Amino acid sequence: MPELPEVETVVRILRPQLVDRTLSGMRCHWPRHIDRPLLPEFQKRIVGRKIKGVSRRGKFILIALDNGETLIVHLRMSGHLAVVAATLPIDKHSHTIFELDSGQELRFRDTRKFGRVYLVRDVQEVVGRLGPEPLDPAFSAATLAELLSGRKRILKSFLLDQTMIAGIGNIYADEALFHAGLLPTRRTDSLAADEIVALFKGIREVLQLGIAREGASISTYIKPDGEKGDMQNEVKVFRRTGEDCFRCGEMIHRIRLGGRSTHFCPGCQQ
DNA sequence: ACCGGAGCCTGTTAGC
DNA sequence: TGCTAACAGGCTCCGG
Numbered sequence: 352m353p354e355l356p357e358v359e360t361v362v363r364i365l366r367p368q369l370v371d372r373t374l375s376g377m378r379c380h381w382p383r384h385i386d387r388p389l390l391p392e393f394q395k396r397i398v399g400r401k402i403k404g405v406s407r408r409g410k411f412i413l414i415a416l417d418n419g420e421t422l423i424v425h426l427r428m429s430g431h432l433a434v435v436a437a438t439l440p441i442d443k444h445s446h447t448i449f450e451l452d453s454g455q456e457l458r459f460r461d462t463r464k465f466g467r468v469y470l471v472r473d474v475q476e477v478v479g480r481l482g483p484e485p486l487d488p489a490f491s492a493a494t495l496a497e498l499l500s501g502r503k504r505i506l507k508s509f510l511l512d513q514t515m516i517a518g519i520g521n522i523y524a525d526e527a528l529f530h531a532g533l534l535p536t537r538r539t540d541s542l543a544a545d546e547i548v549a550l551f552k553g554i555r556e557v558l559q560l561g562i563a564r565e566g567a568s569i570s571t572y573i574k575p576d577g578e579k580g581d582m583q584n585e586v587k588v589f590r591r592t593g594e595d596c597f598r599c600g601e602m603i604h605r606i607r608l609g610g611r612s613t614h615f616c617p618g619c620q621q
Numbered sequence: 622a623c624c625g626g627a628g629c630c631t632g633t634t635a636g637c
Numbered sequence: 638t639g640c641t642a643a644c645a646g647g648c649t650c651c652g653g
Contacts, residue, residue, distance in 0.1 A: 463630045
């Protein structure tokens with residue numbers, strides 16, 4: 352569920368709650384949540400570690416520990432992280448729980464169980480194949496042009512490919528394409544220079560707006576504090592099938608692309 | 622290189 | 638109202 356703006360929002364809320372806390376233990380009732388290492392070793396290696404920082408790379412949440420190792424969480428479709436009092440009753444979908452020295456717990460709730468947790472010495476082992484961060488100042492229209500060139504891919508699928516650009520998911524791909532005035536079915540090698548610039552701006556604008564609005568609470572996403580984001584009120588095409596385009600009045604269409612629902616306005620996008 | 626489909630899971634919604 | 642099928646913001650593997 353969460354894409355770059357939602358993950359960024361989670362990171363910003365968790366950071367002050369976690370930095371300088373010490374992990375006193377961990378338990379897990381769904382072993383497949385743990386990607387690596389195996390649970391017994393994971394538990395052993397995490398005890399007594401102090402949290403030095405909380406950051407993000409693509410859709411991965413990176414929790415830096417004082418021994419140089421990094422605890423990594425990917426929320427996938429239904430993941431949710433929150434720091435709560437250890438005395439709070441445990442939700443039946445909170446499969447993985449990290450105990451803190453403050454009498455609190457960092458709970459990983461994940462209804463669909465697609466989420467993953469890692470503990471690694473080298474972060475690159477997990478995030479090494481990701482493409483550039485789209486909001487990094489170094490990411491430019493020229494970077495995007497380079498990525499698009501020489502490829503003959505459907506534009507929507509390109510945007511969802513984390514090894515091309517990190518962090519974009521189904522909502523922001525559709526929204527970026529609307530902002531850019533480009534049809535999701537276009538091929539990467541068919542974009543003119545001005546269209547590449549428009550796509551670059553579209554990506555930047557929708558992601559920045561998503562962060563400013565603290566994420567889109569369209570399906571199950573809520574912030575760690577349980578509150579909704581506001582980005583769902585800014586969405587122009589995503590899940591607006593059959594409704595009128597705010598800009599031109601044409602009906603929003605929905606097609607299936609790369610196995611994903613794809614929404615666009617036939618009047619505004621070419 | 623790139624596409625579509627299946628699989629991983631549970632819960633909600635749309636349609637009959 | 639009740640049942641069933643489709644669908645869900647992610648990602649990986651497989652065959653063509």
